[in-house]
């Protein structure tokens with residue numbers, strides 16, 4: 672009798688173990704959560720519109736101001752994504768951003784910035800990584816599609832090993848943990864997710880030559896599929912409660928796989944406009960994290 676109970680108990684443990692291993696190792700399909708569950712406005716609240724019970728949201732920019740929102744939660748590591756349809760038509764001078772930031776004195780930040788353009792001219796996607804308050808790690812690419820025609824998914828995968836920027840599942844950039852080379856890596860400052868739309872016609876389009884045409888206002892960026900699968904860590908806590916146990920911590924997410932490397936090379940070869948790693952006038956020496964990655968540039 673006792674033996675049977677023990678056997679049953681062990682069986683149950685085994686099933687639970689299998690179950691939790693599966694939970695840990697498989698990325699959850701993006702689950703769309705209504706906008707207001709996860710986000711609040713940071714500024715320009717009346718320039719944020721929600722539709723279909725928060726399944727879709729819009730940010731508006733006019734001559735007076737733009738708008739921005741932020742996640743209610745603060746996170747250490749995970750997978751963050753959103754579908755965005757960029758400002759259509761003449762969007763010169765406008766910038767739509769999607770980023771994670773710790774907003775601390777020596778801040779960590781992971782940035783996507785979409786620089787608008789004249790009708791029919793290509794947007795630029797600029798990305799950057801700040802660690803301990805230091806940035807100047809810009810990459811600039813053109814996209815392989817018109818980002819104003821449809822919604823596309825923009826995502827960040829962030830774990831102890833790497834930060835991957837993804838556009839429709841295609842890795843467009845990877846920032847490896849190069850702590851061993853003396854480069855700070857975001858690991859102990861929880862971040863919130865932000866998005867905003869604002870006027871930056873002093874630099875955004877053709878280096879500031881192309882100004883915002885206010886007769887075309889309001890400029891509208893549209894959002895849906897708000898997805899976060901991450902370790903929530905309140906701001907003063909610098910550790911994630913489930914550190915090492917979630918799917919993004921597992922072996923297969925510690926590096927890109929062969930297919931992902933091929934995609935990244937394709938982006939580097941055909942769509943890259945600027946990469947700080949190869950900006951020799953600016954960096955007298957190639958930054959250490961770039962040296963590590965040299966074969967892949």
Ligand SMILES: *[C@@H]1O[C@H](CO)[C@@H](O)[C@H](O)[C@H]1NC(C)=O
Pocket residue numbers: 786787788789792793794795875876877878
């Ligand atoms: C806008 O279009 C011009 C001309 O095609 C191009 O040089 C520029 O890189 C494009 N993007 C931005 C954001 O300036």
